[in-house]
Amino acid sequence: MKHETVTNVRFCETDAAGHVNNTSYFIYLEEARGKFFQSILKDYQTFGRFIIASTHCDFVSQAYYNQELVISTWISKIGNKSFQFKHEIRVKDSDTLIAAAGAAIVYFNYNEQTSEPIPAEFRKLLEGQLVAS
Template structure:
């Protein structure tokens, strides 16, 4: 299942060329992942601060501009023992134009012990509801 988030491009996220600066996309992706966690994990699991970003990349397909409403689709493509991978697609809401494609590897992390830890069966079951093959 795909999770969707919407973002409106602010003027401060654009550069001298008039389009969204490449660094802004990583902020959009981070916000989409935060909304994903908030929306799919029950509060009793207390997942805030239990995941860290291990790797991310973004391929820019087209340009986005100030004022556009963007839709970020997020889904899980792989679940390992201690980590899982997101894929993301960013599109212009109005036209459906593909703007960027991205992925991110997230690690389940124990801050007290400063090491990764296995994903619990309960978390795994929830993540599996958003698992899709690319």
């Protein structure tokens, strides 16, 4: 299932070229992942033991001040100790693709400073959100 988050581009997120600065996209993606987790987890702290191992963003088109952007977020792959998000950012009015992105998330034990297998209950929640490519 794809989860959608809508954000409005603020002036402070643009740069001297007049378009959204590349660093702002990672803020949009982080917000979308947070809202994704809020939508599937009753208690974020129960399963909130993960870290981002990698993230990337391919910039396809430009976004500008005051545009509404829709960030689609979904789980694309689930491994033993990690899972992957995919994202698309589109302009709400025109459906123009602005960016395609992804993130690899590792289930992590902060006390031991090591990765751990994804717990069965959390895996089940993730599997319910899996979108086949």
